[in-house]
Amino acid sequence: MRIKRWLFCAVCFMFVMGIARAEEKEAKNIIPDGGFEEVSERVIGADRYVYECIQKGIGFGQDGPIAILPSNFGQFYGSLEALEGAKLIVVEGTPGKEVHSGKRALFFCGNGGFYFNGEDYKAKTGDVFKACYYVKGQGSIRLILGLINTEGNYYQSVTPKPVSVNSDEWILIEHTLDTSDKPDLSKICVRLEPKGEIYIDDVSLVEEEDQ
Numbered sequence: 001m002r003i004k005r006w007l008f009c010a011v012c013f014m015f016v017m018g019i020a021r022a023e024e025k026e027a028k029n030i031i032p033d034g035g036f037e038e039v040s041e042r043v044i045g046a047d048r049y050v051y052e053c054i055q056k057g058i059g060f061g062q063d064g065p066i067a068i069l070p071s072n073f074g075q076f077y078g079s080l081e082a083l084e085g086a087k088l089i090v091v092e093g094t095p096g097k098e099v100h101s102g103k104r105a106l107f108f109c110g111n112g113g114f115y116f117n118g119e120d121y122k123a124k125t126g127d128v129f130k131a132c133y134y135v136k137g138q139g140s141i142r143l144i145l146g147l148i149n150t151e152g153n154y155y156q157s158v159t160p161k162p163v164s165v166n167s168d169e170w171i172l173i174e175h176t177l178d179t180s181d182k183p184d185l186s187k188i189c190v191r192l193e194p195k196g197e198i199y200i201d202d203v204s205l206v207e208e209e210d211q
């Protein structure tokens with residue numbers, strides 16, 4: 001009887017440890033809220049950056065004193081002048097149609113890029129990252145890793161070729177981003193570069209396990 005109880009306890013313990021280990025192995029998505037489900041309401045008159053964007057002809061899709069941005073939006077890449085006429089709009093809709101999953105997705109129109117916000121992610125030379133995201137629309141897109149060295153300066157990037165998008169259905173885009181030839185790497189920041197009229201949802205960037 002005692003042996004049976006001992007065996008039962010041992011099996012339970014192994015089961016629990018197995019679950020714990022599986023959770024440990026699940027890679028963390030570096031992109032905050034990659035499904036664009038959270039929004040950030042910005043009072044245009046009180047938000048200098050958003051005000052400046054609107055002055056430069058960048059649209060967020062609403063009229064009125066409040067602009068609705070994705071909560072994970074950091075800032076646009078490059079000069080705002082170059083983005084004149086661009087639109088970055090949180091769209092709501094049905095999974096599989098206007099959005100890939102959940103209730104919201106992002107629509108980008110124009111030629112530009114933007115950084116995701118959040119802490120820069122610690123990295124070292126040789127780390128390999130896998131980017132996956134869903135898009136539909138017409139144009140092209142890529143996800144770029146900005147590289148920050150041990151002195152805290154942006155010094156290079158890992159820049160895949162843009163992937164053409166010409167689809168009314170959601171399609172999966174994947175990039176493998178390798179930092180092996182980028183010495184002195186300390187952190188990464190992430191930006192998306194859409195061009196054309198592109199819907200984007202479920203952006204994920206994970207660090208691949210060491211081989």
Ligand SMILES: [Ca+2]
Pocket residue numbers: 035036037099100101102103104105201202
């Ligand atoms: Ca979504």
